[in-house]
Amino acid sequence: MNKTKFVLLVAISMALAFAFISCGDSKLTEKNLVGIWGEENSTGFTEFFKDGTGVTSDGKKSFSFTWKLRDSNRLQIDVQILGSQMTMMSSAELSEKGTLLTLIDEEDGKREVLRKKKEINAKQAAAEAEAAKQ
DSSP: OOOOHHHHHHHHHHHHHHHHHHHHSSOHHHHHOOOEOOOOSSSSSSOOOTSSSSEEEEOEEEEEEEEEEETTTTEEEEETTTTEEEEEEEEEEEEEETTTTEETTTTTTOOOEEEEEEHHHHHHHHHHHHHOOO
């Protein structure tokens, strides 16, 4: 194998290795946080808008909030409930190619796992189709 082919082979191998490594978990950014998130098998949802506002609902009550990313993995949510301003800080992590959001409250350690709603709908449709076959 001549030197040019060897260098080309090494460069291609490195590019493929980098591409493979970067296909893992997604970095949390404002852009990929925007959207509707929810817990599976739940009517509740949380929607993050690109203007830094959002809304969350448990299916019965809804609350508006503002949000900011602090660092690359911390999410600040400010909400006003019954006239009181509350700030919640959570460690935030995206996984499963940006479709799964894990939030861990920095104050009480409570963990919440949310999935992009379009992913939930796809999983539910697949489950319903499988159940219909039986």
